[in-house]
C-alpha cells in the first residue's frame with residue numbers, strides 16, 4: 472500500500488527553484504494496479520523516483536506498507552530499494568551478461584540467491600526460457616523487456632515501479648508485455664505503478680492517475 476501526502480519536490484531551473492510536484496497526494500491500495508499518465512514534463516518519472524527512494528522530497532510523506540520512507544536514513548533507504556522491483560523504458564540490461572545472469576545479478580548483489588528452478592519457471596512464464604544463455608543484444612526489444620520484468624519479479628517484490636516499460640515497443644508488443652506484467656502482478660499480489668504515454672495501456676489497469684499542474688488526480 473502506498474500513501475503519499477503533500478509531497479513537494481523542487482528542481483533548480485537556472486537561478487530559480489521550480490516546483491515539479493507541489494502538495495501532491497495520492498493513495499494506492501494493496502495489490503492495486505495503477506497507471507500514471509500526464510503531459511511530458513509533468514513529473515511522472517520524478518514521482519516514481521521519489522516513491523522508489525531514488526530521490527528525496529523537499530517535504531511531505533511517502534508511506535509504504537506503514538513505513539514513512541522519507542524519514543529513512545541512507546542505509547534504510549538502500550535496504551528499502553532492494554525490496555522493490557523496477558522496470559525501465561530502456562531495459563537497462565548488462566550487455567556482457569547472459570539473460571540468466573541479468574535476471575539474477577541484482578538479487579545476488581543483495582545476497583539473495585534465487586533458485587535456478589524459480590528463474591526457469593519465471594522465464595518460461597515470460598516466454599524467454601530458450602533465451603537464458605543468450606546475450607541481451609541477441610534479443611528483440613520485447614524479449615529484452617521480458618528479461619527486465621523477470622529481473623524485477625525474481626525478488627518477489629510487493630511494489631513494482633515501471634517507468635514507460637513499453638516506450639520502445641510497438642503497440643502489439645506493448646500490449647503483450649503489459650498483459651504479462653499484469654498477470655504476474657495479479658498472481659503474486661504485487662502493487663504495480665506504471666508510467667505510460669499510452670491511454671489504451673493506462674485504461675487496462677485498475678485505475679489511472681493523472682499528473683497535472685503538479686498534483687495527482689484520479
Ligand SMILES: Nc1ncnc2c1ncn2[C@@H]1O[C@H](COP(=O)(O)OP(=O)(O)OP(=O)(O)O)[C@@H](O)[C@H]1O
Pocket residue numbers: 482483491509510511512513514515516517518
Ligand atoms: N535532472 C534534472 N534536472 C533538472 N530538471 C529536471 C531533471 N529531470 C527532470 N527535470 C525536469 O523536471 C520536470 C519533470 O520531469 P519528469 O521527467 O518527472 O517528467 P515526466 O512527466 O516523466 O516527462 P516525460 O513524459 O517526458 O518522460 C521537467 O520539467 C523536467 O524538465
